[in-house]
Amino acid sequence: MRLVVYTGLCGLMAAPVVVHPILGFAAILCIAIAAGAAGALNQWYEADIDAKMKRTQNRPLPAGRMTRQTALHFGVGLGVGSVVLMDLATNHVAAIWLAISILFYVIVYTMWLKPRTPQNIVIGGAAGAFPPLIGWAAATGSTPLMAWILFAIIFLWTPPHFWALSLFVRTDYANAGIPMLPVVAGARHTRQQILLYTLPMAAVAIAPWPLGYSGWLYGTVSVVLNAIFLALAIRVWRNEASEPSGMKPEKRLFAFSIIYLFALFGALAIDAKVLG
Structure with a gap:
């Protein structure tokens, strides 16, 4: 999560334009919220798997601190909110790539690749590679x-x-x-x-x-x-x-x-x- 926010910020800063601090903050906040949405939806979908793994057994769902339905609503709400705010604060290009990054992580990586192929982390790695691209797009409207x-x-x-x-x-x-x-x-x-x-x-x-x-x-x-x-x-x-x-x-x-x-x-x- 820290790397997601950090690389998104660096992508925004590396872009050859000057971004208003408030809009820049909004863009990075959207990236952070979107990452939270992806993580919540990942844990919603993998609650049973997390319960079997020592390093994930204490997450909210396997530990019983939250219901799966609540996690689903929370994740969807964060995801939609982050994309809408990104579109309003910056531009359509950044918002589209932000939406793609969430969907890629949840559907392509979590639901499709991870349980089926050892190449899951190779192809699925694209999900974590989007933040600097999104940061750059938020600053310039292009990639x-x-x-x-x-x-x-x-x-x-x-x-x-x-x-x-x-x-x-x-x-x-x-x-x-x-x-x-x-x-x-x-x-x-x-x-x-x-x-x-x-x-x-x-x-x-x-x-x-x-x-x-x-x-x-x-x-x-x-x-x-x-x-x-x-x-x-x-x-x-x-x-x-x-x-x-x-x-x-x-x-x-x-x-x-x-x-x-x-x-x-x-x-x-x-x-x-x-x-x-």
């Missing part, structure tokens, strides 16, 4: 190539980020019957995929600098961050541990992947607004 590069960075970042986590909590997914990659293909194949996805992610993340969309600050930070990410991904690839206690490389990669995205998008926003 040029740079906005889609920001989308692609998160899209390619999601598999190594989430697979690193799923390696040391795969028992939860297995118990819930969710076909995450470590469950159906094993740890070794998952580690290979983490490394393979890290390579194009690094290339796309560095691309704004040589393409002239960013300056030296973003370029330098991006090269350093991606070098560290790649080094950690190589350690994960080389690891042979099968138990969570031996998965320190995976845990380090997962922790760094969050820092990575915060620092990368922060550098982009600073580069655009302070040095640009």
Whole structure:
């Protein structure tokens, strides 16, 4: 949730226009509300699954603190409200992409992909990649190539980020019957995929600098961050541990992947607004 709001803000700040602070705040608020809507609808649909997983057993529905009908009404209300407010505060383009992001997460990822295929997090990663695109659209009313590069960075970042986590909590997914990659293909194949996805992610993340969309600050930070990410991904690839206690490389990669995205998008926003 923090990353959703943060990357949306950075997308808005990186856009080559000056946005009125109140309208900018409204746009980011809409992104946050929409993310809340998607999360609520996800938990409404997966209440039975959440009850089987240790890390989700204390969520409101499996813990009995809220009924499923209430969660459904809450999620739909947040979703519709966020899209309407985005349209009124900014423009139709941003509102349309915001609506698409909610529907993609709930219908395409949660209902369709997640229970059926180990590629769920790959295709479904698009849902989490929309915020900077929406932020850019809220500022400019358009989605040029740079906005889609920001989308692609998160899209390619999601598999190594989430697979690193799923390696040391795969028992939860297995118990819930969710076909995450470590469950159906094993740890070794998952580690290979983490490394393979890290390579194009690094290339796309560095691309704004040589393409002239960013300056030296973003370029330098991006090269350093991606070098560290790649080094950690190589350690994960080389690891042979099968138990969570031996998965320190995976845990380090997962922790760094969050820092990575915060620092990368922060550098982009600073580069655009302070040095640009």
